[in-house]
Amino acid sequence: MKVSKLYIVATLMLSTAVQAQISKEQEQFNQAVNYVNCKYVEYSLQKKCNCETQPEFDLIIKCVTNENVTLELAKEIDSLKSKYDSQTFDATRAIRFLTDSIFNDSKAYPKLYAFAKKRKDNDDFKELKDSIIDTLKKIFAVSNPVGDSSTTSDTAQRLNGDKGKDTIPSSSDGSEGKEIFSFRNFFLPIIISVIFSVILALLMVNLFFVRKNQLNKDDDSGQRSDEDKIQKKLGNLESAIRDWQNSRDDFSRRIGSLENDIKFLKTTIQNKSAPFEYNAPGNEAPVNPLDRQPEAKAEVFYLSTPNADGSFNVSSASPDYKEGASIYRFTKTNDNKATFTIDEREASIRLALQYLESNIERVCEAFNAYNPKARSIYTKTPGKAELIGDKWKVTAKAEITYES
Amino acid sequence: MNKVFGYSNKGGKHWFVSDAYNDKEIEYIKDPEGGSEISLPTAIPSPFARMDLVKTAFRNMAKSPNLKAYTKDGNVVASKEDEKLVSDCLDLAEMMFNIDSIKDKVRIIVWDKEAELAKLKNSSPMHRRLAETLELYLDQDKETYNFGLLKQLYLIEFNHKIIGCTSPATLFFATANNLSHAQIKLTKNDVMFDEHYASLYDRDAEFQKYLYLLFKANPLLSQRLTVVNNYLECNLKVLDKLNHSLYEEIKNLEVDSFRNNYSELDTGVTGNVIEVIGVPLRKRKSQDIQTAIKKSDFVIQSTKHMSDLMPLVLQNGLNKTFLYTNDAWDKAIKVPYMDKESVLEKRWLPGVRIQYPYLTVSDFLEPYLIRLVYPINKEKFFDGNVKAEVGDDSKGFLLPLKKKFFDYFTSSDLLDTKPGSPKIEMIQGAAGSVKVILSIPIAKEGEYISFERIYYQTSENQLSKPDEENNKGVVVEHQLGITLFPFIKTNNADLGAFYRVQLIDRDVVGILKNADFDLKFYTNNNDNAVEVRAKKKRSYKIPDAVNTATSQYYVLHNEFDYIQVSNVMAYGASGIIIPHWPIYQAGNEVFSFAIDFGTTNTHIEYKVGGGSPRPFDITTEDVQIATLFHPSKTTEDFGGTGAIAIRELIDNEFVPQLLGGASEYKFPHRTVLAENHSLNIETETFAIADFNIPFFYEKRVEKDKIQSNLKWAKKEKGNDKRLRAYFEKLIILLRNKVLFNKGDLSQTRLVWFYPSSMKPARKSSLETTWVQLFQQYFNPVKPPIGITESLAPFYYFKGANRLQGGAYKPVVSIDIGGGTTDIVVIKQNKPLLVSSFKFAANTIFGDGFSEYGAANSNGLINKYYQYYENILNTNRLFDLSKVLSSIKGKNKTEDVNAFFFSIENNRKIKDKQLFSYNSLLSNDEDLKIIFIYFYAAIIFHVAEVMKKQQIELPKHLIFSGTGSKILNIITSDTKILSSLSRKIFEGVYNQKFDADGLTVETEKDMPKEVTCKGGLMSNPEDLAIDISAIKSTFSCINGVDKLTYTMLNDENKAAITNYVGDFNKFFLQLDAQLSFSDYFNVSPNSFEIFKDELNKHLRDYLEEGLEHNKRLDEITSDDKEVEETLFFYPLTGTINNLIAHLSQLTPVNH
Helix, strand or coil: CHHHHHHHHHHHHHHHHHHHHHHHHHHHHHHHHHHHHHHHHHHHHCCCCCHHHCCCHHHHHHHHCCCHHHHHHHHHHHHHHHHCCCCCCCHHHHHHHHHCHHHCCCCCCHHHHHHHHHCCCCHHHHHHHHHHHHHHHHHHHCCCCCCCHHHHHHHHHHHHCCCCCCCCCCCCCCCCCCCCCCHHHHHHHHHHHHHHHHHHHHHHHHHHHHHHHHHHHCCCCCHHHHHHHHHHHHHHHHHHHHHHHHHHHHHHHHHHHHHHHHHHHHHHHHHHHCCCCCCCCCCCCCCCHHHCCCCCCCCEEEECCCCCCCEEEHHHCECCCCCCCCCEEEEEEECCEEEEEECCCHHHHHHHHHCHHHHHHCCEEECCCCCCCCCEEEEEECEEEEEECCEEEEEECEEEEEEC | CCCCCCCCCCCCCCCCCCCCCCHHHHHHCCCCCCCCCCCCCCCCCCHHHHHHHHHHHHHHHCCCCCCCCEEECCEEEECHHHHHHHHHHHHHHHHHHCHHHHCCCEEEEEEEHHHHHHHHHCCCHHHHHHHHHHHHHHHHCCCCCCHHHCCEEEEEEECCEEEEEEECCCEEEECCCCCHHHCCECCCCCECCCCCCCCHHHCCHHHHHHHHHHHHHCHHHHHHCHHHHHHHHHHHHHHHHHCHHHHHHHHCCCCHHHHHHEEECECCCCCCECEECCEECEEECHHHHHHHHHCCCCEECCCCCCCCCCCEECCCCCCCCCECCCCECCCCCCCCCCCCCCCHHHCEECCCCEECCEECHHHHECCEEEECCCCECCCCECCCCEEECCCCCCCCECECECCCHHHHCCHHHHHCCCCCCCEEEEEECHHHCEEEEEEEEECCCCCEEEEEEEEEECCCCCCCCCEHHHCEEEEEECCEEEEEECCCECCCHHHCCCEEEEEEECCCCHHHCCCCEEEEEEECCECCCCCEEEEEEEECCEHHHCECCEEEEEEECCCCCEEEEEECCCCCCEEEECECCCECCCCCECEEEEEEECCCEEEEEEEECCCCCEECCECCCCCCCEECECCCCCCCCHHHCCCCHHHHHHHHHCCCCCECCCCCCCCCEECCEEECCCCCCCCCCCECCCEECCCCCCCCCCCCEEECCCCCCCCCHHHHHHHHHHHHHHHHHHHHHHHHCCECHHHCEEEEEECCCCCHHHHHHHHHHHHHHHHHHHCCCCCCEEEECCCHHHHHHHHCCCCCCCCCCCEEEEEECCCCEEEEEEECCEEEEEEEECCCHHHHHCCCCCCCCCHHHCHHHHHHHHHHHHHHHHCCCHHHHHHHHHHHHCCCHHHHHHHHHHHCCCCCCCCHHHHCHHHHHHCCCCCHHHHHHHHHHHHHHHHHHHHHCCCCCCCEEEEECHHHHHHHHHCCCHHHHHHHHHHHHHHHHCCCCCCCCCEEEECCCCCCHHHHHHHHCCCHHHHCCCHHHCECCCCCCCCCCCCEHHHCCHHHHHHHHHHHHHHHHHHHHHHHHCCHHHHHCCCHHHHHHHHHHCCCCHHHHHHHHHHHHHHHCCCCCCCCECCCCCCHHHHHHHHHHHHHHHCCCCCCCC
């Protein structure tokens, strides 16, 4: 009987330890992201944000106050937490990822890209990254649980970069898009638990037959009594397993239900945030632009030619891309502020290039010569616009380069 | 209970004497159905029985006081059956009377008694028996039914079914068959063969009169068709009460009118008339129908269509009591929204079966309604009275009118708000729908017929098809723009008409991306479209590549009133544009224009009457173009559609809205012409269609091919065309200026300028072009006057009172252009001497004698190119930097320098001083000596020529021309220039100036403009002098006045270089009198080098100059006279060489 208890306890501990390890790694990664976030914000604002205390994101953004660009940066960094993947996690690559890779991917991390681009030649920026690397090494290595030597040494080895699979997400390994609600993150513990349950069951059966053989060798007295006890215990154990399985199934259902709820909520938010009902040309029931609600709870909308005074007409905004009409892609940062870029689609580029003065120069500053045959126009720094009345007034021109 | 047997009313409860029943007794027989049964007996098998039934019915009906079913004392006198039989008979008679209205559906089959019976008899025994039976009947009842008079029966077939036949007893009888297929309306609200039985007095008055006349004119009918005659008499009694006027008319009918009023009723074969008992029947004259309809209230009140048959205008659901054809309109009549019969005269009026032209909705309203992406320019075009009940007015519409509308009305009618004019209204509804209401005036005074159609938004992915039959139109949104030039009409054919119409098609995406538009232009007094002299495409859209737009230009030499826009692709839409044309009102104002067509820049000045000259302009008061889009209400982004090409291509390819004043476009302007890169110059070309003057040049990125050097381009076909196109556009702008400002075209004056160095042949060519164009566009009383460029500035300075002390003493006018410098010496307002030479701005800023460009080795370029490239890039002016690089690539020094000079005026430049080439050069102490040397050479030469001509020392030097800006580089202080000039003159003349001294006059800010202004500040005729008489060419060789190329031997060439050497010596001595260092900041270092290099290679430069200029002037014979002084040839080479040396001394330091 003691043996059977030992089996059960060992199995449960093993299962718990695996899950604990996963959650610990994620906690470390989140902690690292927070720290990195705080340091970059601090550097961006050139003021102290008590990063040594390793503040959470909500404290970091309090430090940002009204600086929108930095706020956007902080949000983008915080979104990196979703990149954690227990299956591919590697501390070394995590550090490299947080101090290097994220600055090189303009598409995935435009804010970070622009942030680093501006400071690529600054020595103090390089120093900052070095100091962050040191701290991150500590976060990943030192904070491992004491006594769990195998895990610690494994992490240490990974930090040394000479062993183990290179599994930390990077911008190029294709694992970036995985979210915190991913299959592996949620169902892996369950699957592991199921496997252990099956093993446990097999062990119990094995135990039963071993014990039975032993009992056959024992004297007959008390044999029936022990068998009954064992049967009872096995019955209890089986019942516990069934309960656990039921719980697992229930959890699975609830997770599924929650996922559906999330999807529904996302859709609802998107629908509610649309600035106005848009119809194809001519389909619309025309609406007085002045009657329109302060535009754009929508995250993204499109505009065409700017006005000569460097503004865009709110009434011309479209939540959908319109070929032959859309040139600029606006992203709202709050109710009355937005950033904009020249849309990357070929049709937008061609349209923009047709009339340089009207379509581009009013709201963009070029960093190389106009090329009417440019294949793309790269927006180095998005422009900024503020909603004033029925116009999106450009407060900062977008910085662009023509690329052939 | 006793029973009464029989209807004799003689008792009957017992045996009684009984005879055959007479009518009275029959009346007593009670109808068990009470007279309401209309299912006639069907057991009677023969037509004879039917004839009898109808006859009996007439007899019975005649007993009814109102000719309807009638019951008296419980006895049925006239049953419903009788009423139906008589009604059907009259229906047939009325159909025959109106047979022309249904002739396409009716066929008459003739049954000839004798012939048909004979046929039967000769046929089978059974047929023979039938013939005998028929004969028996016909014979037995010949008295009762007039069979004795019967020769032919006429069976009437309607829609391929027999509906009745003539009857010798009652004129007609209908079959007992179901006649619902023949239930048609003719001229009355009555429907034939329906269940609403019409008595005769209910029917068309004309028909009634016909029947009475028929009987009156043919007494046989009254005698033999007594039942009908009785019916007619009864009907007359009813009419006396109900319609007394008709009663009176009928009573007074003249027998003679029977023949006159009606046409023969034939079987379809002319001459084969339909008769009853030998009396030919007749029918309504078709002219009578038309005469009647002409009085209809529905007749269109056209203002222009004078056809004999004016169509009716019919509206579905109209509930007004208008006179339709003969009778009142019945609102139940269904008017089709579209009649597939396109020939109006072949149409049948709905509801009455009369062939007569009528109009319905689809005749005037298009199936598609074209919506634009901007509001229409209401001030200049009719917007169709758009009302935005839903939505806003950010999008206008073309008028969805078909051309047919204008067969009846003029475009002015539609704009007229007076009662009786047609009106249109467009109301925007929900979901993009538009209701169009077109009100057409009709004969009924003050009344309109409304054609209404709702146009629905087309589906996004596929063009919806309109459903005209159900009156459903489709709205299509096209991205098109139209601009008219000039926007004025003269209504005077003698003045000619010269229009250009720009059409922009920017449909590049979506279901309409392949749209292809065509314009047709119409006048109100001609159905045919105005001839389009030419149609030219400049730009081409590439739909799938979202590439810009197609631009087309229509050249018209006739005025027009409205335009039809059509998408010529399958199922394309059409619409009408009606301009609110302003009409030219000829006034007495005399306009004078002066055009200085320069190598680099062209300038135009004008004056009105005796007013001051001013640069040519197009102000808000005399805008020459009219854009279909509203210039201020259209948003800059065209509603976010991306269709800005509609606006951009106006400036790029057409005519700007404004010119001069606050506009960014103004004169003087670069002498350049734009054309499409793919223009085939061999085809017929037109100004402002194939070419335009790109006023945006140097201000925006140009897409087209820019042609410069128009003035001096080689004589060849393409260049001549371009030159003419350039002049033509200018002349058209001038003409419009006069028209818009109520000037007198024929009194307009034109002055143009030419350099005195221009070869006579080239000058003559220019003159011919100006004269022809001026004649074509102005038909002037006085021809244009060409005067030499350097002569006019004098009159400007004189007129502006800039010549202190007057012009009694000689005044030297020096016009420094890009390629040539012209000199005129004037005394007492008369030119004494003229000279011209190729020593001008390009001597310093050009390539010397290099024909193929030498910018890469030019000193100025080497010094300043790097500087400009750096500051342009530093200031992120990458576009300008790229342009600079591109120009440098062409290796033409003058082009690169021209760009340096233009940079400071570029709209992108904020710090003009930083980029000012003038400023850089004026501060360049190393190169300053070059400009002084250049200036001194000109003044020295002027002094030498004047001295040789024994002209006294001048009192004023006046400078004009773009090249005179060099004076600003030398010094901004004209007093210093005066001193320098005075010393040169004194040196040459060896004589001191008197107290009046010598002044230098220039217009620093507008040296180019003074030529034109001067041309308008004098009497042009006075300036049109033959300059050859006073032209002087200084040979530089003692004793030689006229030099030919043959005379240029070594000795003479040496004499020339010696002369230049003497000048150099003279120049260096000037430094002693007016220190170059002190007065002009010439650096000592540069002056030393200058002195070292000054006299080097003079002979070489002379040879190079000779060779270069002989090529340039196309000198093929050495016998020819050298037309310009050779003094400047060595100097040109020297200056080029000196620049190369001096530019290396000190880097640019700004």
